[in-house]
Amino acid sequence: METVQFLIIGIVVLASACLQGSIGFGLGMITAPVLALLRPDLLPTALLFLAVLTSLTAFVRERQDVDWKLVGWGALGRVPGIAIGTAAVVLLPSAGLSLMLAITVIGGAAFSLVGWSPRATNRNMFFASSVSGIFGTATSIGGPPISLVLRTLDPSSMRSTMSAYFTLGSLLSLTGLAIGGEVTSTHIIAAAALLPFMIIGLWMSNFVIRRADSRLLYRLAVAASLFGALLVIAEVLRSQLA
Structure with a gap:
């Protein structure tokens, strides 16, 4: 990875991790479009490695109120989605995956703004997790369907269960x-190299969350993710028409 390219991606990871730690949203939605533009070969695997560590950090911090029944149904629902998502990564060309990612980001932003929330039942969790499994595996962005279902829980249980x-x-x-042959040493090395940026961003969120307006941060995260998605769509169209 070129130095300038690496620094750009690292700064984006730092900023989006800070937003993730502050408002629970941002890492995948903001970083994935940047990777699609600069290093599409790293998607979705390298970002999923970072997502595991981010979620694990949040889980260790707020593990006391997990609804394990919902997590179990979510794990069951995610399996068929993972199979479809893995097939998409293996079979779709780079431009197709980039377009899928951009549409996922736009859809995720729309989900985050909608006021309607289905009840947090086992059935709803299963179906939401199937959708999450498809897009989370193919693009590393699987949060919106799950957050839509779990937002009806009390805040502590929602955060714990989501993490x-x-x-x-x-x-x-x-x-x-990995079974589909889409996990390589390049992905692992890239994730390891970007890990310090993510850790610093999460650490910074401890200060940001106490001083910044969460609604403003939320709007900033949505705007940044939408802007990135539109850039990805424009780049795909440019490459196809060139």
């Missing part, structure tokens, strides 16, 4: 990608 689910779900997605 437990995404730790397990990301590991399952990485397992599916």
Whole structure:
């Protein structure tokens, strides 16, 4: 990875991890479009490695209120989604995956703004997790369907259950990608190189969350992710028309 390219991606990881730690949203939605533009070969695997560590950190911090029944149904639902998502990574060309990622980001932003929330039942968790498994495995962005279902829980249980689910779900997605031959030493080295940026961003969130307006941060995260998605779509169109 070129030095300038690496620094750009690292700064984006740092900023998006800070937002993730502050408002629970940002790492995948903001970083994935940047990787799609600069290093599409690292997606989705390298970002999933970072997502596992981010979710695990949140789980260790707030593990006391996990609804393990919902996590279990979510794990069951994620399996068929992982199979479809892995097939997409293996079979789709780079431009197709980039376009899928951009559409996922736009859809995720729409999900995050919608006021409707289905009840947090086992059935809803199963189906939401199937969708999450497809897009989480193919693009590393699987959060929106799950957050839509779990937002009806009380805040502590929601955070704990989401962090437990995404730790397990990301590991399952990485397992599916490994079976599909989509986990390489390049992905592992890139994730390791970007890990310090993520750790610093999460550490900074401890200060940001106490001083910044969470609504402003939320709007900033949505705007940044949408801007990145539009850039990805423009680049795909440019490359196809060139």
